[in-house]
């Protein structure tokens with residue numbers, strides 16, 4: 001077997017592998033999704049064009065000329081169906097379109113073309129929990145809970161549970177600006193799992209937590225999956241993806257290059273990354 005490219009996780013800290021469960025009905029259907037960013041004023045990369053259409057002229061009316069518009073395709077014709085009870089890892093090198101895909105499925109980015117159907121409102125961890133640094137952890141938990149649709153009583157009840165999960169200790173009563181980035185991301189994770197969402201999306205969020213927090217988060221993800229939810233998990237840590245997911249999608253340059261069993265896709269991706277690393281170090285030597 002090939003060696004995993006994973007420097008940050010000690011194998012003995014990894015959770016037990018998730019058990020496979022029979023799949024439920026579809027929860028997310030993505031049909032030929034394209035997302036193209038329009039970058040104003042850029043002059044390199046993508047397809048650059050002058051503002052010639054009536055639409056372009058209309059939207060730039062009265063604004064200083066910011067130069068040509070560059071169209072940067074980030075997701076190109078991705079299609080897949082996710083089911084209840086599945087946890088799906090998303091692999092791909094930097095800039096391959098993973099975060100863009102998650103944001104589009106979560107409804108935070110409009111599709112340039114193609115369609116996304118979801119059986120419930122997906123919750124993208126860390127984005128929905130927009131925390132306010134000047135407020136205390138306690139206040140942020142309350143705001144986060146309200147934003148997730150809890151009522152005042154439920155919010156009050158959730159504070160001790162969330163604080164305990166995030167291991168805040170006395171920091172609960174201090175402004176978040178005094179938190180380390182790891183503490184802030186633990187709190188974000190804890191807030192986003194107050195409610196058990198039907199579709200949970202996690203984008204690299206566990207990278208800053210320490211090993212024991214990762215174990216706890218994995219247990220929480222498993223709980224969500226048990227309740228027939230769907231979990232999407234973007235991570236550069238192949239070992240975490242292998243441990244937490246049953247299926248993986250591999251995206252490269254915005255295109256879906258593999259979709260299947262987590263081990264098969266992770267092996268193929270690992271071989272690709274190692275091939276690239278060897279090729280680039282060979283080039284340097286020459």
Ligand SMILES: Nc1ncnc2c1ncn2[C@@H]1O[C@H](COP(=O)(O)OP(=O)(O)OP(=O)(O)O)[C@@H](O)[C@H]1O
Nearest residue numbers: 037039072074092093094095096097098099100101
């Ligand atoms: N707001 C934006 N405006 C213009 N281009 C963007 C924007 N966000 C991302 N891109 C571009 O879209 C492509 C995909 O980016 P994305 O962030 O989805 O990649 P990623 O797979 O999440 O990368 P990483 O592993 O580094 O997080 C990249 O080429 C990136 O430069």
Ligand SMILES: [Mg+2]
Nearest residue numbers: 098099100203
């Ligand atoms: Mg990303």
